Amino acid sequence: MAARIDLTLDAVHAPTLAVFWKTALGYVDEPAPAPFATRAEWHASFELGEDDSVDDGAWLCDPDGDGPRLAILKVPEGKTAKNRLHLDIRVSGDGTPAERWARIEAEATRLGAAGGSVLGVFDGHHVVMADPEGNEFCVAAGPAA
Structure with missing residues (x-):
């Protein structure tokens, strides 16, 4: 069986990139993993520092389940060079x-x-x-x- 992949993009502002990539790919917000009802509830389960927010990440998926999932995660540094993968x-x-x-x-x-x-x-x-x-x-x- 072939491995499935997810893709992750670093971001300065994850919600902005999420809107763009949902538009570009026709993706939707991925539901929170079971047993959590919301992403905020899931995020809170990690007991992260007060600087961490659920808005620091976005999780998108193909509504038909065919394409790879896309995670968009806030990082402290901005983009500095050409992507090695696009x-x-x-x-x-x-x-x-x-x-x-x-x-x-x-x-x-x-x-x-x-x-x-x-x-x-x-x-x-x-x-x-x-x-x-x-x-x-x-x-x-x-x-x-």
């Missing part, structure tokens, strides 16, 4: 190259309106973007159906 957001790959490129551009525009920024455009292939805290990701066509 996400690729794949839009539908069907259609002509021009149709696929139009969908890539439309998705990049949508994510720009949600707080992302374009870092580079590789015409006809992909767009390099950054989330609101500068984490790089690409928007590209997915495999044809």
Whole structure:
């Protein structure tokens, strides 16, 4: 059996990144783990210091259960270098190259309106973007159906 993975993003402000990545991926807030009714109740069970807040983290999941879970955790330092690992957001790959490129551009525009920024455009292939805290990701066509 293959291992399942979760992805974790460091953040200065986890709630801001959570809103962006829910918009980008179509993810939802992951429910609190059993037996806890809320994330706040779960967080309180760790008896952390008063400086720690449930808002220092966000936990997202694919509502269909297919994609990896995404944890977004507050860290004291800001981003200082290029990501060694990045996400690729794949839009539908069907259609002509021009149709696929139009969908890539439309998705990049949508994510720009949600707080992302374009870092580079590789015409006809992909767009390099950054989330609101500068984490790089690409928007590209997915495999044809």
